[in-house]
Amino acid sequence: MIIAQISDSHIDPQSAQLKHRLEDLRRVVDSLNHLDPAPDMVIHTGDVVHNGSQEKYDLALSILSDIHVPLHVCPGNRDDRHLIVKNFLTGKNIAVDSPFLQYSIDQYPVRLVALDTLSATTNMGDYCQQRADALREMLAQEPNKPTVLFMHHPPFEIVESIYPFQFENWETIDYLTQVLKENTQVMQIFCGHTHRNVKSQLVGIPASTVPSVAVDLRLDDVPKGTTVKPAYHLHQFDGIQFNSQTVVC
Ligand SMILES: [Fe+2]
DSSP, X not given: OEEEEEOOOOBOTTSTTHHHHHHHHHHHHHHXXXXXXXXXXXXXXXXXXSSOOHHHHHHHHHHHTTOSSOEEEOOOTTSOHHHHHHHSBOOBOOOTTOSSOOEXXXXXXXXXXXOOOBOSSSSSBOOOHHHHHXXXXXXXXXXXXXXXXXXXXXXXXXXTSSSOOOBSOHHHHHHHHHXXXXXXXXXXXXXXXXXXXXXXXXXXXXXXXXXXXXXXXOOSOOOTTOOOOOEEEEEEXXXXXXXXXXXXX
């Protein structure tokens, strides 16, 4: 099973970079469609657009809808949860009485769970008892099936970044780590938001972030004079573990 992960396309008609961001997204979609073997699905780990409106999602979808395989999105701090539900495939277990957008994708050998890490007041990551309880319930449905989580904000420190910590505080992450300690089927955590390539872990579970599709927003240390190209991750599950690689378009 192959999961392609893209993130942080930040489509924004108000940005002077709009033309370039649309070109970056187009390059990524063309690359995804030419992969052999094709991925089983694409996950977008948030910030599809920059401050969500239907007009901006229409623009993003004019490109994203060309992807040949299913596309699933978890919300980023610049997204709008309702417009994600309206415009994209989600999955099972969305709690209709909850303000949060978390769901599971169950039809593959690996189960995927989208988490909602948005804060009501800031652009930082947040988590809480209500979200943790919903995650605990979801994971209890399939305790023996290999599972990955995908979420916008990375729940770990990025020492090489000038923005090393992306959650409001460690206490909010504790809600998540407590659930993970009780659920050994979670094998990997895929994140966005940092606009760079980072590998880390949370309670021993491998975790990573992916470069932003929007090249003008990349935060990697790129050698001077190098042309930056849009990139994404491929995560291949061999039945035991994931092997991940970065694809440069
Ligand atoms: Fe973000």
